[in-house]
Amino acid sequence: MSSLDLSQDAALRWPASLPEPEALGFGLYMAPFAVSATHEAGEGWSKPEVLPRAALGLELASGALQYGLSAFEGAKAYRAPDGTLHLFRPREHIARLRRSAARLCLPDVDEAAVMKMLQRAVEVHRDWVPPAGRGALYLRPTLFACEEGLGLRAASRHRLVVLASPASNPLCAPKRLWAERELIRAADGGLGAAKTAANYAASLFGAQRARQRGFDDALWLDAREHRYLGEAGAANLFVALDDRVLTPALDGSILAGITRDSVIALLREAGHRVEETFISLDDLQGWQQSARLRDVFGVGTAVRLFPVAEITWGEAGVRPPPAALSAWLAHRLAEVQEGVSADWPQWRLAC
Numbered sequence: 001m002s003s004l005d006l007s008q009d010a011a012l013r014w015p016a017s018l019p020e021p022e023a024l025g026f027g028l029y030m031a032p033f034a035v036s037a038t039h040e041a042g043e044g045w046s047k048p049e050v051l052p053r054a055a056l057g058l059e060l061a062s063g064a065l066q067y068g069l070s071a072f073e074g075a076k077a078y079r080a081p082d083g084t085l086h087l088f089r090p091r092e093h094i095a096r097l098r099r100s101a102a103r104l105c106l107p108d109v110d111e112a113a114v115m116k117m118l119q120r121a122v123e124v125h126r127d128w129v130p131p132a133g134r135g136a137l138y139l140r141p142t143l144f145a146c147e148e149g150l151g152l153r154a155a156s157r158h159r160l161v162v163l164a165s166p167a168s169n170p171l172c173a174p175k176r177l178w179a180e181r182e183l184i185r186a187a188d189g190g191l192g193a194a195k196t197a198a199n200y201a202a203s204l205f206g207a208q209r210a211r212q213r214g215f216d217d218a219l220w221l222d223a224r225e226h227r228y229l230g231e232a233g234a235a236n237l238f239v240a241l242d243d244r245v246l247t248p249a250l251d252g253s254i255l256a257g258i259t260r261d262s263v264i265a266l267l268r269e270a271g272h273r274v275e276e277t278f279i280s281l282d283d284l285q286g287w288q289q290s291a292r293l294r295d296v297f298g299v300g301t302a303v304r305l306f307p308v309a310e311i312t313w314g315e316a317g318v319r320p321p322p323a324a325l326s327a328w329l330a331h332r333l334a335e336v337q338e339g340v341s342a343d344w345p346q347w348r349l350a351c
């Protein structure tokens with residue numbers, strides 16, 4: 001497969017009638033090109049190429065499809081008010097991809113090479129990055145075993161493909177969460193800290209059950225006691241009390257969210273005390289009863305920040321009050337991510 005002259009293939013052009021940025025949603029419109037590189041055992045990585053996404057097949061007998069040997073990232077490119085494009089915290093996304101790869105016996109990737117692939121994916125689709133403040137180009141670097149052959153082993157052939165998809169600004173509407181006390185998403189020593197397909201496969205059934213009960217998503221708890229807060233489907237959680245802000249500690253069973261890290265830094269910068277700790281459902285209830293519970297919110301690249309209006313488990317639950325902290329933080333995070341504020345320049349890399 002040779003790389004494509006982007007001016008040629010009209011059939012792969014962006015749909016002529018792409019909706020307004022507010023109607024893009026998330027992950028519904030896949031950009032037509034992908035930046036792809038192949039790794040052969042003993043030879044290393046090939047030079048990345050821009051290829052039509054539709055031309056990239058998936059080997060049916062691959063470790064990716066048969067055994068879940070894949071890892072991915074979800075990063076965003078934004079258009080700043082002056083029209084320039086930047087990636088938000090790409091180094092951290094690449095570092096996490098490398099950690100996920102190591103856990104899944106996938107080959108290591110070179111930070112500089114992946115960075116160039118991300119920048120190229122934005123460059124190729126630069127007209128499809130939504131206008132400033134109205135969305136982002138979501139990037140999905142996906143690293144997977146593509147060698148054909150059955151039998152569980154580390155593969156000798158892998159691909160890294162950067163997909164792109166323009167997305168609306170997240171709505172940041174309040175969510176109601178069902179704390180799942182029967183199913184588990186990840187256990188100690190498992191894959192929870194890796195961004196890999198298996199974790200999402202493990203969580204879908206619980207998320208569907210939560211929705212059938214009338215909630216927006218499941219809240220995942222620790223696998224041992226089913227008491228301690230883990231994370232929501234695609235978001236890390238924060239609990240604000242009267243004197244400090246808490247977030248579940250990175251115990252290896254939840255994802256080390258890059259938005260989580262940004263939020264901790266922004267909160268500390270604003271003078272808040274932030275603790276990474278263990279938070280039980282009983283704690284939540286006690287804080288609500290003593291009127292210490294000020295705010296609960298979830299954060300992630302796709303969702304940005306949503307307030308949590310309710311957490312329910314069985315007959316019990318808490319209803320955090322609508323709070324000023326999450327409203328302020330959603331605004332602060334957006335202005336830093338989008339380059340409206342010049343603060344934290346080290347988090348934005350020009351494309």
Ligand SMILES: Cc1ncc(COP(=O)(O)O)c(C=O)c1O
Pocket residue numbers: 074231232233234235236255256257258259260299300301302
């Ligand atoms: C399970 C899970 N937890 C947390 C997050 C938040 O991580 P980040 O802020 O790096 O997007 C995500 C992001 O998609 C996720 O899938």
